[in-house]
Amino acid sequence: MGRWLLVFVLGVIAILMVSPLILTVFTSLKPTTELVNPPWYPPFNLTFEHYVRVWTEGGFSRYFFNTLVISVIDALMMILIASLAAYAMVFMEFRGKIVLQVLFLIGLMIPVTAIVLPLFQIVRSFGLLNTHLGVIFADLALAVSIFVFMFSSYFIGVPKALHEAARIDGATEFQIYRRVVMPIATPAVVTTALLEFLWSWNDLLLRLLLMTQDQMRTLSVGLLNFQGTMTRDVTGLSSGTVIMAIPVVILFLFFQRHFVRGMTAGAVK
Amino acid sequence: MFSYPDSKWAQRLNPVLFLLPALTIYAVFALYPTYSVIEYSFTDWDGIRPERNFVGLENYQRLFTDKIFWEAFRNTFIWSGVIIVINVGLGLVIAAMLARVWKARLLIQTCIVLPVVISPMAVATIWRWMYQPAGVINQVLENIGLGALATPWLGSPDAVLYALALAHSWSTIGLSVIIFLAGLQAVDEDLYEAARVDGANPFQAFRFVTLPALRPVTAVVFILTLTQSFKVFDIVWATTQGGPIRFSEILSTYMYKRGALENQYGYGSAIGVALLVIVSIATILYMQIQNREDR
Numbered sequence: 001m002g003r004w005l006l007v008f009v010l011g012v013i014a015i016l017m018v019s020p021l022i023l024t025v026f027t028s029l030k031p032t033t034e035l036v037n038p039p040w041y042p043p044f045n046l047t048f049e050h051y052v053r054v055w056t057e058g059g060f061s062r063y064f065f066n067t068l069v070i071s072v073i074d075a076l077m078m079i080l081i082a083s084l085a086a087y088a089m090v091f092m093e094f095r096g097k098i099v100l101q102v103l104f105l106i107g108l109m110i111p112v113t114a115i116v117l118p119l120f121q122i123v124r125s126f127g128l129l130n131t132h133l134g135v136i137f138a139d140l141a142l143a144v145s146i147f148v149f150m151f152s153s154y155f156i157g158v159p160k161a162l163h164e165a166a167r168i169d170g171a172t173e174f175q176i177y178r179r180v181v182m183p184i185a186t187p188a189v190v191t192t193a194l195l196e197f198l199w200s201w202n203d204l205l206l207r208l209l210l211m212t213q214d215q216m217r218t219l220s221v222g223l224l225n226f227q228g229t230m231t232r233d234v235t236g237l238s239s240g241t242v243i244m245a246i247p248v249v250i251l252f253l254f255f256q257r258h259f260v261r262g263m264t265a266g267a268v269k
Numbered sequence: 270m271f272s273y274p275d276s277k278w279a280q281r282l283n284p285v286l287f288l289l290p291a292l293t294i295y296a297v298f299a300l301y302p303t304y305s306v307i308e309y310s311f312t313d314w315d316g317i318r319p320e321r322n323f324v325g326l327e328n329y330q331r332l333f334t335d336k337i338f339w340e341a342f343r344n345t346f347i348w349s350g351v352i353i354v355i356n357v358g359l360g361l362v363i364a365a366m367l368a369r370v371w372k373a374r375l376l377i378q379t380c381i382v383l384p385v386v387i388s389p390m391a392v393a394t395i396w397r398w399m400y401q402p403a404g405v406i407n408q409v410l411e412n413i414g415l416g417a418l419a420t421p422w423l424g425s426p427d428a429v430l431y432a433l434a435l436a437h438s439w440s441t442i443g444l445s446v447i448i449f450l451a452g453l454q455a456v457d458e459d460l461y462e463a464a465r466v467d468g469a470n471p472f473q474a475f476r477f478v479t480l481p482a483l484r485p486v487t488a489v490v491f492i493l494t495l496t497q498s499f500k501v502f503d504i505v506w507a508t509t510q511g512g513p514i515r516f517s518e519i520l521s522t523y524m525y526k527r528g529a530l531e532n533q534y535g536y537g538s539a540i541g542v543a544l545l546v547i548v549s550i551a552t553i554l555y556m557q558i559q560n561r562e563d564r
Contacts, residue, residue, distance in 0.1 A: 002471065003369070003370065003372075006366050006369055006370050007370055007372060007373060009366065010363070010366055010367060010370060010373075010377045011373070011377065013363060013377075013381065014376070014377045014380035014381060015380070017380050017381050017383070017384060017439070017443075018380045018383060018384075020384075020395050020396070020399060020439070021383070021384070021387070021395070023399070023405060024395050024398075027398075038408055039404075039405045039408070040405070080290070081290040081291040081294065082291060084287045084288070084290060084291065085287060085288050085290075085291035085292065087287055088283070088284045088287035088288045089288075092283060092284045092287070094284040100288070100292075103295075103300065104295075105556075106300070106303075107295060107299055107300075108552060108556070109548065109549040109552040109553065110299060110303050110545070110549075111496075111499070111500040111544060111545065111548040112500070113500045113501075113502050113521040113524070113541075113544060114303075114306060114500075114524075114541040114542070114544040114545040114548065115299070115302040115303050115305075115306050115541060115545070116525070116528075116529070116541075117306060117309065117316070117524075117528040117529065117534055117537050117538055117541060118301075118302035118303075118305030118306050118309060118538070119298065119302040120529070121305070121316065122297065122298060122301065122302055122305075123298075137294055137297070137298050138298050140294050140295075140298070141294045141295050141297070141298030141299035142298070142299050144291050144294065144295050144299075145295070145299075148291065172279070173279075173283045173287070177287075198386055201388065202386075202387075202388035202389065202390070203388075203503075204388070204389060204390045204502070204503040204506070204507065205502050205503060205506075208506075209529065219388075219390075220388055220390040220503075223390050223391065223394060224390060224507050227393075227394055227397070227507070234398060237394055237398065238394075238395075238398070240394070241391045241394045241395060244388055244390065244391045245387050245388065245391050248386045248387070248388070249383065249386065249387070251386075252382075252383065252386045253379070256379060256382075259382075259386065260382065260447050263385065263444055263447065264444075264447060264448055264451060
């Protein structure tokens with residue numbers, strides 16, 4: 001009895017939580033004539049014309065491609081640099097390790113928002129404004145700490161004996177990294193890829209600041225501009241929103257467990 | 270001794286090679302800007318001219334007398350307060366309910382966590398549309414007989430900050446729920462059994478078993494929500510840009526206006542430093558609580 005009441009209450013909450021998304025999808029699929037209906041009416045005659053319009057005339061195909069390139073490179077680079085650094089921190093002995101640890105710890109505390117002004121100057125001084133590379137470097141730098149710690153916590157679980165054994169067998173550090181340690185850390189690799197992709201895909205501030213040419217814009221900035229110039233274009237805006245949301249929603253539905261674990265671990269960002 | 274395949278030199282060099290990519294990028298694009306924002310904050314730089322003059326604490330003195338800064342400061346606290354009440358309070362209640370349910374649990378959890386992955390920019394677009402004077406929210410209010418409450422949410426000086434905080438909470442509460450859920454799974458089932466034997470009803474069990482056991486997790490979610498809400502820029506910028514007038518101005522939007530749009534780099538940086546200090550303190554607290562928990 002009580003259980004059913006709980007399920008009912010939770011069901012209502014769940015519906016309330018997804019309804020903004022569902023209403024957005026509804027609107028994006030409605031012919032303009034149906035916009036007079038209340039927003040919670042489903043579309044009676046489905047149309048994809050708004051998607052086509054936004055994708056071609058609205059420039060969202062280019063935004064989509066730019067976002068995808070940056071996010072994928074971000075994710076791959078992050079796996080590489082964070083795991084290499086974590087490997088050194090866990091398995092190698094060298095002077096100044098504690099200093100490095102503190103440095104990476106500081107990275108957990110730096111809010112992107114606070115340092116965007118000098119970050120803009122540095123990216124500009126390298127001539128990387130309006131390049132994918134500038135955004136990628138900034139993304140990597142601002143999140144690398146989190147992933148170094150994430151990989152470290154996996155590597156610490158690797159038995160030291162396994163590492164020693166590989167060394168005695170004549171493997172170099174890089175071979176041990178690639179053949180022994182990384183395969184064990186697959187969950188960390190997946191989590192890193194998903195989280196970094198997600199953060200990169202969703203960010204607005206850095207892209208707003210570092211991408212001033214329309215040619216280079218990402219979905220977040222594209223949507224912001226679209227919203228500024230086409231304020232009344234409800235169907236176009238909702239289509240753009242869905243285009244931006246759909247890849248991460250699909251990823252989330254497929255990899256929910258990894259996301260949940262990663263977001264709890266990487267929650268400081 | 271074993272003979273290592275890597276030569277002595279390789280052993281010296283290896284840590285450098287492994288750390289170099291991460292450290293270089295990190296130092297240049299994160300550590301150095303952090304140092305710079307502090308340095309800029311003591312200058313009168315406009316972000317364009319090559320020269321900048323050291324002006325000591327002038328920017329900080331200006332902060333203290335800047336009425337808009339204090340409005341933004343106060344707004345940021347109100348904004349964070351609202352989000353904390355929702356994400357910690359409601360988040361805990363939802364998690365506690367979810368933990369008692371088996372049927373449809375994954376489905377419900379998916380619905381609640383799904384908005385977390387949606388871009389703040391998309392969240393902004395969705396809620397801007399829903400908050401319109403003739404938008405979904407007002408239409409629903411009228412249909413359920415609460416038409417008197419209808420208001421142009423984002424244009425109303427009284428409502429705008431709360432309306433945006435609600436939108437932000439919608440997109441972040443899922444994170445609190447999953448952290449609470451993880452904490453709840455660690456609570457000893459025997460305690461509930463004992464409470465039941467002692468004749469406690471579900472609310473008493475929640476009050477006297479769940480809440481005390483979850484105190485550390487609650488602290489974690491509290492500070493996490495605090496730091497996250499302090500850092501917010503995207504959703505406010507993409508909806509109101511701090512308006513109407515300055516009723517939803519928060520520290521990040523004010524800094525962006527002064528620094529990036531008005532080229533007052535020195536002054537904008539001083540605002541950035543204020544943000545940096547607040548968030549750092551909160552994060553250190555967060556890490557300490559988590560450490561204590563891990564032990």
